[in-house]
């Protein structure tokens with residue numbers, strides 16, 4: 001089932017998500033619906049709060065070397081914790097909750113993450129490149145942080161002005 005994506009400036013995106021304690025059918029249904037929603041919106045990452053569920057769960061589907069995305073490249077992370085970081089990298093990020101906007105954001109170049117899978121099994125991953133950036137972006141969502149929160153004061157002001165303008169245009173084109 002495709003879910004509705006919560007869009008900025010909805011206050012739910014500021015919420016801190018709660019740890020998952022039950023690895024049951026309800027969680028599996030949510031993860032399945034998140035996958036359908038992400039793929040149906042051309043996304044490569046989605047956190048549960050982006051579909052209105054304040055649970056520490058996220059999914060990622062980074063395209064492979066042939067730029068292909070499939071269920072085989074899907075990663076589901078429950079209760080993720082970054083345990084090691086190194087280096088700095090900059091990438092022009094986008095977010096399904098902030099449609100049509102892309103901004104250069106600094107992140108750690110590589111990270112190690114401990115997490116659980118949908119059945120509660122403990123996992124560890126060492127991530128580099130786009131996967132590392134995407135994990136950090138999605139873990140920020142679990143803390144109620146958006147990539148636009150990392151902009152300088154002047155870039156944020158510019159963004160707010162432009163975002164309001166685009167929202168207004170979208171509203172007008174629908175009416």
Ligand code: Y12
Pocket residue numbers: 041042043044045046091092093094095096098099100101130133134137138
């Ligand atoms: C690097 C940086 C950030 C992430 C987080 C995951 N971000 C996304 O999945 C963003 C997807 C996105 C999709 C859009 O829609 C289309 O391209 C059709 C989009 O464009 C509009 O909203 C018009 C913007 C963002 C992962 C890795």
Ligand code: CO
Pocket residue numbers: 094095096097137138141
């Ligand atoms: Co996002």
